[in-house]
Amino acid sequence: MAKRAVHVAVIFISSTHSFTAICLSVLVAFAAFETVHCDSVFSAGHTATGPIGAAKDLRYLLYDVNPPEGFNLRRDVYIRMASLVKTLRKEGDDWVLVLPPWGRLYHWQSPNLHQIHIPWGEFFSLTSLQANVPVIEYEEFIAENGGPFIDQVLILQNYAEGWTDGKWEEKVDERPCIEKLMYNKDKQGYYRGWFWGYEETRARNVKCLSAQGHASIMAPVLQKNITVTSVMLDRAETLLHDHYAGKDYWDTRRSMVFAKHLRLIGDDFRQKYLNSTDEKDHTIYSEDWTRMKAKLGSAKGGPYLGVHLRRKDFIWGHREDVPSLKGAVKKIRSLMKKHKLDKVFLATDADEEELRELKTLLPDMVRFEASAEDLELFKDGGVAIIDQWICAHARFFIGTSVSTFSFRIHEEREILGFDPKTTYNRFCGDSEKECEQPTHWKIVY
Numbered sequence: 001m002a003k004r005a006v007h008v009a010v011i012f013i014s015s016t017h018s019f020t021a022i023c024l025s026v027l028v029a030f031a032a033f034e035t036v037h038c039d040s041v042f043s044a045g046h047t048a049t050g051p052i053g054a055a056k057d058l059r060y061l062l063y064d065v066n067p068p069e070g071f072n073l074r075r076d077v078y079i080r081m082a083s084l085v086k087t088l089r090k091e092g093d094d095w096v097l098v099l100p101p102w103g104r105l106y107h108w109q110s111p112n113l114h115q116i117h118i119p120w121g122e123f124f125s126l127t128s129l130q131a132n133v134p135v136i137e138y139e140e141f142i143a144e145n146g147g148p149f150i151d152q153v154l155i156l157q158n159y160a161e162g163w164t165d166g167k168w169e170e171k172v173d174e175r176p177c178i179e180k181l182m183y184n185k186d187k188q189g190y191y192r193g194w195f196w197g198y199e200e201t202r203a204r205n206v207k208c209l210s211a212q213g214h215a216s217i218m219a220p221v222l223q224k225n226i227t228v229t230s231v232m233l234d235r236a237e238t239l240l241h242d243h244y245a246g247k248d249y250w251d252t253r254r255s256m257v258f259a260k261h262l263r264l265i266g267d268d269f270r271q272k273y274l275n276s277t278d279e280k281d282h283t284i285y286s287e288d289w290t291r292m293k294a295k296l297g298s299a300k301g302g303p304y305l306g307v308h309l310r311r312k313d314f315i316w317g318h319r320e321d322v323p324s325l326k327g328a329v330k331k332i333r334s335l336m337k338k339h340k341l342d343k344v345f346l347a348t349d350a351d352e353e354e355l356r357e358l359k360t361l362l363p364d365m366v367r368f369e370a371s372a373e374d375l376e377l378f379k380d381g382g383v384a385i386i387d388q389w390i391c392a393h394a395r396f397f398i399g400t401s402v403s404t405f406s407f408r409i410h411e412e413r414e415i416l417g418f419d420p421k422t423t424y425n426r427f428c429g430d431s432e433k434e435c436e437q438p439t440h441w442k443i444v445y
């Protein structure tokens, strides 16, 4: 039975051009001889060490995030997981990060679009990601792994008792699950769950771990306590950054290059509607992120004000740090005047009613409005990336308080080499007293 599964996988694989997969299957088939090994499969500077026959075991780290979290917080969790995988690879096995398919995100509300099972390659450049840490798409994992099975799911949770003695310490322990389990045992004894909408996927084992600390506190557990091949961390956002805004953070962040087709659409829009090109604006981009090292202040940006105005759930709570539309437009007008910009590009998730109001208040604003065909191609996620890309190239940018969507634009501008004064700006609430501006996080190369 197991043998057959491998065979099927090989046939499937050869049609999806996955060399890793073929190599692995060969390994499985000839395991007894232990002469074939699959180093150099990844472009991630992986060098073969040790004699033939001492090949490291290939292991897979999968993860998922709390369902209500949006796209840009998920990008942040990816950075934490990439850091964990780097730690894991320093000793022991040959870990690979499996990219969790995008789908069923709360904010992706365009009707009649099938927005699940979306591979990372639709939004990001996979070769760029791979130059940082070995990653594979989920469907590649299924093929390599000989089927839709995950050996062990670890659901991360906090400690039921909170911090004991009010003292922070890093720790991880197996504990009873605090919340209702989102996985159910089927008749065969496998666990069924959401698994990014892949109904065939099953887990062999599920348990809860209370974890408090940085992503890499999971390394000893994954190296010593757990020996199975594929491990999924659910609620991975429970883990903190190993070193926020450190070199490793920035390496991973810089490797998250947007997919080329989305950048091209954004560039085309800049040229057509905003009189903005990389040559004129000094925002030359290198396809290879490892060679991208723009000096702060070297980027000029296109002759427009870039605005990210977050609405929806940000205004439902009547937060005092988010402006009214009138307040936002007043600020936009004053910034245009101050920076002598006669064009404004507006990225927003405002609803129809607010959009109408915005059009009256700011009739000359420029927005990226995807046609029905474009939306079908790029999906809500791609359109949001195009919005971010255009904001990232503006001469001056202002975003929304504590929006990860705005934060990711800050980082993109930092990579492009903008003067921080033109980037770390946010709207203030209409009657907000102390309107603290965003922090400047410098790239560590």
Ligand SMILES: Nc1nc2c(ncn2[C@@H]2O[C@H](COP(=O)(O)OP(=O)(O)O)[C@@H](O)[C@H]2O)c(=O)[nH]1
Binding pocket: 069, 070, 071, 072, 073, 074, 107, 108, 308, 309, 310, 311, 346, 347, 348, 349, 380, 381, 383, 384, 385, 387, 402, 403, 404, 405, 406
């Ligand atoms: N196209 C587009 N979508 C947006 C914009 N602002 C918010 N969204 C959508 O709303 C989501 C907001 O969630 P998230 O990415 O977590 O950012 P945050 O909630 O602002 O921190 C985004 O991922 C987009 O899907 C915008 O300016 N343009």
Ligand SMILES: *[C@@H]1O[C@H](CO)[C@@H](O)[C@H](O)[C@H]1NC(C)=O
Binding pocket: 172, 173, 174, 209, 221, 224, 225
């Ligand atoms: C891992 O194994 C060690 C040693 O057996 C044990 O003390 C520890 O509690 C285990 N940790 C987890 C999270 O299972």
Ligand SMILES: *[C@@H]1O[C@H](CO)[C@@H](O)[C@H](O)[C@H]1NC(C)=O
Binding pocket: 275, 280
């Ligand atoms: C576009 O920008 C250039 C300067 O970079 C300027 O000379 C030209 O007049 C602008 N074109 C339009 C249509 O605004």
Ligand SMILES: [Mg+2]
Binding pocket: 069, 070, 071, 073, 404
């Ligand atoms: Mg969010």
